[in-house]
Amino acid sequence: MNRITKLFKEKKNNILSIYYTAGYPGLGDTIAIANALEKAGADMLEIGFPYSDPVADGPVIQASSKHALDQGMDLNLLFEQLKELRKTVTIPVLLMGYVNPVLQYGVERFCEACAQVGVDGCIVPDLPMVEYEEFYKDTFLKYGLSNVFLVTPQTSVERIHKIDSLSNGFIYLLSSSATTGQNLQVSDTTAAYFSRIAAMELNNPTMIGFGISSKETFDKACKYANGGIIGTAFVKSLSSDKLNENIDAFMKMFRA
Amino acid sequence: MNYFVNEKGYYGDFGGAYIPEMLYPNVEELRQNYLKIIGDPSFQQEFHHLLKDYVGRPSPLYLAKRLSKKYNANIFLKREDLNHTGAHKINNTIGQILLAEKLGKKRIIAETGAGQHGVATATVCALRGLECVVYMGEIDIQRQAPNVARMKMLGAKVVSAVSGSKTLKDATNEAMRDWINNPVDTHYIIGSVVGPHPYPDMVSIFQSVISEETKKQLLEQTGNDQPDYVLACVGGGSNAMGMFYHFIDDEKVKLIAVEAGGKGVDTGFSAATTFLGKEGVLHGSRSILMQTADGQVVEPHSVSAGLDYPGIGPQHAHLFKTHRAKYVSITDDESLQAGLLCTQMEGIIPAIESAHALAYLEKMEFKGGENVVVCLSGRGDKDMDTYMKYFGF
Incomplete structure (x- = not known):
């Protein structure tokens, strides 16, 4: 069983997933950060592979992506680094990034490399559902990879059901239609949207992301979904000196 | 050989709509409506009237x-x-502003390189009384100063894109980010035959x-x-x-x-x-x-x-x-x-x-x-x- 499926089978709430950009702050920090996060209580990891034109990202993740690219991060290097992943890391790991680097690497080759290094799934925000279904799904399934789709408050009920039927792993609920790094405001309409999704009794578990930056916002997310995803706030907290101490301090906010 | 768009939004191997879910409702709304709106005789009449007497x-x-x-x-x-x-940019902005009005949008965003599309967008927004925000690369702002002044005089807000190469590509990224963050009341007037389907087809029809x-x-x-x-x-x-x-x-x-x-x-x-x-x-x-x-x-x-x-x-x-x-x-x-x-x-x-x-x-x-x-x-x-x-x- 894929580690993502196993996680959601064993744990139903308060699941904490952390996003970080490969190659930031240090080019060689990918595995060290994964180890530190698992040790500090993260349930799942999303490792971003950087892209030059990240349209769904706010300034913090844009900057981390640019920094990583400037230092020489690419998919070849990332997969090389990830050969060490499963020597120590046991929690589920997803790769997150934009479709063009995957296309240039080769979809089949990308999926095969993910499976070889022990990556469990992918989040590719600009890969459309219809393209996934027609051209990618079989390859993803062949290599046992979960593909995670996003849902926003504007996504129609019909489309959410379609997304549910194509998902294997979890569904990524955006707190609002926004680029990454905004603050989560659970207004009445957001709460109604989260409740509406919860009431749909989807086949897949749900995680709320975009805008979670504190214990308070994480707890709010956990009220409506199986857990929360933290990206920008974590990336912002990283710095090259005292990497482990900083990660521990950040994670103590959520896993006291 | 079919050189035009097919029902899936493709030209041969090219096209489609590779967009994050946040943009899907807006792009889908356009896709479902653009041909219907453009084909409407009242739209055609107003479009051609403006092309003749205004442009x-x-x-x-x-x-x-x-x-x-x-x-x-x-x-x-x-x-x-x-x-x-x-x-030529104004042919497209006239078409798109009329379309945006039919879709009930209140706010217009655009990207611009030389500033011609930005000016054309700011112009039609002034003409129709809609709020206008134009994204322009920092380097382009420097090399196209007269157009920046024109946009401002027309009442548009010009936002400098400081990411990447600070030119048209980055202005486009910033406009797409704005659209993601304003998913309900905003229409994005793309200035070229690029972007997700139906933009390339829609813009080419207007041009x-x-x-x-x-x-x-x-x-x-x-x-x-x-x-x-x-x-x-x-x-x-x-x-x-x-x-x-x-x-x-x-x-x-x-x-x-x-x-x-x-x-x-x-x-x-x-x-x-x-x-x-x-x-x-x-x-x-x-x-x-x-x-x-x-x-x-x-x-x-x-x-x-x-x-x-x-x-x-x-x-x-x-x-x-x-x-x-x-x-x-x-x-x-x-x-x-x-x-x-x-x-x-x-x-x-x-x-x-x-x-x-x-x-x-x-x-x-x-x-x-x-x-x-x-x-x-x-x-x-x-x-x-x-x-x-x-x-x-």
Whole structure:
């Protein structure tokens, strides 16, 4: 069983997933950060592979992506680094990034490399559902990879059901239609949207992301979904000196 | 061969809608409605009324006699430079603002390179009383100062894009981010035949008035609506698509798309996408783009801000791959010289973008008597600073 499926089978709430950009702050920090996060209580990891034109990202993740690219991060290097992943890391790991680097690497080759290094799934925000279904799904399934789709408050009920039927792993609920790094405001309409999704009794578990930056916002997310995803706030907290101490301090906010 | 969009939003291998879920509802709303709205007689009536009385269409098709003599062919200039706001861009913004109104949108965003599309968007927003935000690369803001001032005077907010190469590509990223963050009341007026389906098709339909008029004008002036050659410059490719549109299915008409070679295709300072690019995804569609082996988009270079873009629209990629149109490149120097030549032989100062198309005439060989249409997509007022520095006026 894929580690993502196993996680959601064993744990139903308060699941904490952390996003970080490969190659930031240090080019060689990918595995060290994964180890530190698992040790500090993260349930799942999303490792971003950087892209030059990240349209769904706010300034913090844009900057981390640019920094990583400037230092020489690419998919070849990332997969090389990830050969060490499963020597120590046991929690589920997803790769997150934009479709063009995957296309240039080769979809089949990308999926095969993910499976070889022990990556469990992918989040590719600009890969459309219809393209996934027609051209990618079989390859993803062949290599046992979960593909995670996003849902926003504007996504129609019909489309959410379609997304549910194509998902294997979890569904990524955006707190609002926004680029990454905004603050989560659970207004009445957001709460109604989260409740509406919860009431749909989807086949897949749900995680709320975009805008979670504190214990308070994480707890709010956990009220409506199986857990929360933290990206920008974590990336912002990283710095090259005292990497482990900083990660521990950040994670103590959520896993006291 | 079908050169136009199919029901799935593709031109052969190119097109589609590679967008994050946050953009899906807006793009889907457009996709479901654009043909219905554009086809509505009341829309057509208002669109053509504005093109005629506000933009000043039809734009003349001018037989450039001295250039014709020099090149030994009948060189016709399609005078999009005479449109209100000085370029072809307004054809599309008039169409899209009417469409945005029909969709009930209250706020308009746009990206701009040379500033022509930004000005055209700010203009129609002033005309219709809608809020307007234009994203423009920091470098372009510096090299196109008069257009920045025009947009501000028209009441638009000009936001500097400071990421990446700080040019058109990055302005487009910022506009897409704005749209993600404003998913309900905002319409994004993309200025070229790029972006997710249905944008390339929609923009080419609005720009197709260029070739529609050209055919009629050629028939009146020469007795034949079929030219031998049609030339246009290509950044994203909207004036070219408008200039090609009604000639695409007539394979006797040779289509020539002129890309910006920058300092030379092999110098590392170029925007000649079909020479340097590979298939991939940029700004929501599958097309040809300049990129590294790892799929990172390469920063292009052109003296002309309007051509300084690392991709081309998906329909262009299809016309290129099927060899329906010929894609060539012209350097910065060649374009500036051609701009000067047109100015001094015809009394028309062309935009540096359009001067790329003119420059290719130097490389063609004519038997004499061929009818050649060049899309003079914009006027050169905005480029005076560049011309002055280059020629030392």
